Amino acid sequence: MNPYVLMTLLSSLGLGTTLTFASSHWLLAWMGLEINTLAIIPLMAQHHHPRAVEAATKYFLTQATAAAMILFASMTNAWITGGWDMSDMSNPIASTMIIAALALKIGLAPMHFWMPEVLQGLDLLTGLILSTWQKLAPLALIIQTAQAIDPLLLTALGLLSTLIGGWGGLNQTQLRKILAYSSIAHMGWMIIVLQYAPHLTLLALLTYIFMTSAAFLTLKISSATKVNTLAIIWSKNPVLTATTALVLLSLGGLPPLTGFMPKWLILQELTKQSLPLAATVMALAALLSLYFYLRLCYAMTLTLSPNTLSSATPWRLRTTQASLPLALTTTLALGLLPVTPAIVMLVT
Known part of the structure; x- marks a missing residue:
């Protein structure tokens, strides 16, 4: 263009x-x-x-x-x-x-x-x-x-989005569709807490942007659009493979990664608002999302490509694409959990 x-x-x-x-x-x-x-x-x-x-x-x-x-x-x-x-x-x-x-x-x-x-x-x-x-x-x-x-409408939209976002990504083989369902699930987390604590919605949005940017930029550098393509990334860039697996786990909300922070605070806020059932459903829906992130991690780090390469393994090929945005977003997607109190004070 x-x-x-x-x-x-x-x-x-x-x-x-x-x-x-x-x-x-x-x-x-x-x-x-x-x-x-x-x-x-x-x-x-x-x-x-x-x-x-x-x-x-x-x-x-x-x-x-x-x-x-x-x-x-x-x-x-x-x-x-x-x-x-x-x-x-x-x-x-x-x-x-x-x-x-x-x-x-x-x-x-x-x-x-x-x-x-x-x-x-x-x-x-x-x-x-x-x-x-x-x-x-x-x-x-x-x-x-x-x-x-109506608060009930917002709660229903949030619950439905997290459930469908987790459920819809389970049987996908296309990475862009998986990230689309991931987006739907994360939007649900933002919407359900909006009426009680808008600053947590903003916090969840910022962390979602960091994590999704890191995921998309990684796929761009490795030219991967399908799950089975992930199996050969380790031979091209082993360090990127390790950080990508961590970014995916951060998207799933596992501690001690950044993605745990908004989910933890949102579940805490829902419990404070006397909504234990909604908080339980949200936590279980997060497990659905975590399952397909773990599938991607498994394909990337624990499997080999079924294709037999006729040439030498391409270790550490140089890329001509800009890697500074990827490095920055990956760092933010992995390491912000220890500074949670400062970030909460910043967005409140």
Whole structure:
């Protein structure tokens, strides 16, 4: 892609998200979401592959549906209340439509069906943008309107997302689909605690971005898109294989890695709010996710590729790709648990 075009599209992504962050007016927030959607569509279809074009089409139709629902709900709210202010969501029908539309935007269950299919058709860097940056603006709107939404609805969305995110990834062989279901499960963890402790939602989002970025950048460097491809990564880069296994365990939420921190704090908060059943279901759903992360670790570190290589084992091949972002995100995804109190104070 032409670098000027790429710079324009990435600037538009930043502009759309910033506009949504800075707005307290529904029309401006809607405009920011639309700029975001229109900027990422060319990035999705840049390879002119049928799967990429199909993914871009599915994404456009899904996001257009969600944007139309947001516009309709905000107009309904403005008609009843006389204003477009986000803080004045007194109409229950409008607020329910808003949360349904925003759930469709970020891929919360049961509006998650588009997410694995779209992510499967994209290259890894565009998939990284879709899994991280594209979640920011809708989540900011959900956080701003959370107090007007029925707590039972948010709890149901969170529980369903963690269960489906864990269940859906069990029998997958495509790494991008596994990361899509991982995204759905992590969104569930963020949503369920939103009404009680919004700072924990922000903390879970930050740690999710670090861990997912490390996973996607690792797959990009090793050119892996299927589970069986992971079996030959150790021969190319043994150090990267070891750190990737740890990143996957961090995504699963095992101590003493960073991914344990948000899950631990969220379960603690749910217990404080007298929701032991919800906390138990969330913890059991985390075990489902952990199972398919362990499958990936097993394929990467404990198995050999069934293919017989006709040449010498390619030890430590030099890569021409930038490895600084990978090193930074891997470090953050593995080592932040000891500074949990400082991070909690920072986001509170």
